[in-house]
Amino acid sequence: MxxxxxxxxxxxxxxxxxxxxxxxxxxxxxxxxxxxxxxxxxxxxxxxxxxSPVPLTSVLTRPGAPGKTGPNPGEALAWTKVTVTGRYDPAHEVQARGRTVDGSVGFEILTPLVLADGTAVLIDRGWVPPASGGAVAAPVAPPAPAGTVTVVGQVHRSESKPAPIGHRDGRLDTRRVSLPRLAAEMPYPLYGAYLLASSPEPGFTAIPIDHExxxxxxxxxxxxxxxxxxxxxxxxxxxxxxxxxxxxxxxxxxxxxxxxxxxxxxxxxxxxxxxxxxxxxxx
Structure with a gap:
């Protein structure tokens, strides 16, 4: 059949x-x-x-030469809570534009934290709205604290899509937080990931971490x-x-x-x- x-x-x-x-x-x-x-x-x-947070150096590999980043930590270490101590360098602060929080478009302010060994890690201190004049108007953000500070934050990997970097109102200005490109603008070695501050300073809104x-x-x-x-x-x-x-x-x-x-x-x-x-x- x-x-x-x-x-x-x-x-x-x-x-x-x-x-x-x-x-x-x-x-x-x-x-x-x-x-x-x-x-x-x-x-x-x-x-x-x-x-509880763990030391930054137990999670991320120390970077080498100035103007370069350390190794990418990989997806398995993303969002790990770490703690690090250093001094902010507002002269090389970064504003990432076009960032949305709760439906509003504004800026994320990232400031390098220079460690005692001369390396640095970018700290995303939080989100701020643009100044009056539109979504791309440069924001007015609270200044970084002076002196030695200890920051607790979560590891955020470098954003994969690079974007041009300019200078605006005393800050580096970009659309994407591409660490290899930003490292070229820094006078010190930069870690291969940045940190989202777990407890933003007054004047900042915390960056939400969405579940997959x-x-x-x-x-x-x-x-x-x-x-x-x-x-x-x-x-x-x-x-x-x-x-x-x-x-x-x-x-x-x-x-x-x-x-x-x-x-x-x-x-x-x-x-x-x-x-x-x-x-x-x-x-």
Whole structure:
């Protein structure tokens, strides 16, 4: 009944169904991997909110030459809560424009904190609104504290999309916090990540840390795996219909077989009729 599955047309359909299913299973596995990655990030965010800070140098690798950054800490260390002590350098302060907090567009103010060993780490001291005159009007931000300060913050990786860096109202001005580019503007080695201040100074709004949407990836995982199963079930359903004669192709095959059978019977009857008269001719 299922001998038709060995025909080229059905072998090609089977290969297509299996290939599609394998691809969709791999896509589902990739989404599952992203689900675990994002869940781990959310766990670190939650742990940092309640955990005790650890020294900066136990998390980030010390940078080398001036004008350069240290190694990128990697995603596994993002949002770790750390503590560091140093002195602010307002002469190399950075304003990152076009930053949105609670639906309002403004600026994040990042000030280098110079450590005792001569290296520095950028501290995102918080968000401030623009001055009157529009969303790009340079903000008025509280000055950085003088003297030695201890800062507690969470590790934020360098933003991957670089942007031009200019000078505006005594600050470095940029759209993206790209540490390799900003390091070239600094007179000291810069750590490969910056810190979001956990307790912003008066006049600043804390930068919210949004959780990753891990459940979206979990839903995509199930969706791709269901698609893979549906591809195989669709092939099996179509093959069953073909086997039971429920498809136009099967109906055409039945008509062709009936026509061939009728032709064979007609040819057979004609041959018999030709033989009988020949047998009755007198010698």
């Amino acid at each position: 299922y001998r038709f599955l060995l025909t080229p047309r059905w072998l090609a359909a089977a290969a297509l169904a299996v290939t599609a299913s394998v691809v969709m299973v791999f896509l589902g596995n990739w989404q599952l991997h992203r689900y675990h990655e994002r869940s781990a990030i959310n766990d670190r965010i939650d742990a940092a909110a309640t955990g 949407d891990a459940w979206q990836n979990g839903g995509y995982t199930v969706q791709w795996w269901l698609f893979a199963l549906m591809a195989l079930l669709a092939f099996a359903w179509q093959a069953r219909k073909e086997a039971h004669g429920d498809t136009p192709g099967a109906a055409r095959d039945r008509v062709s077989e009936a026509d061939r059978a009728a032709s064979d019977r007609t040819a057979s009857d004609g041959s018999a009729a030709a033989v009988v008269p020949a047998a009755r001719r007198p010698e």
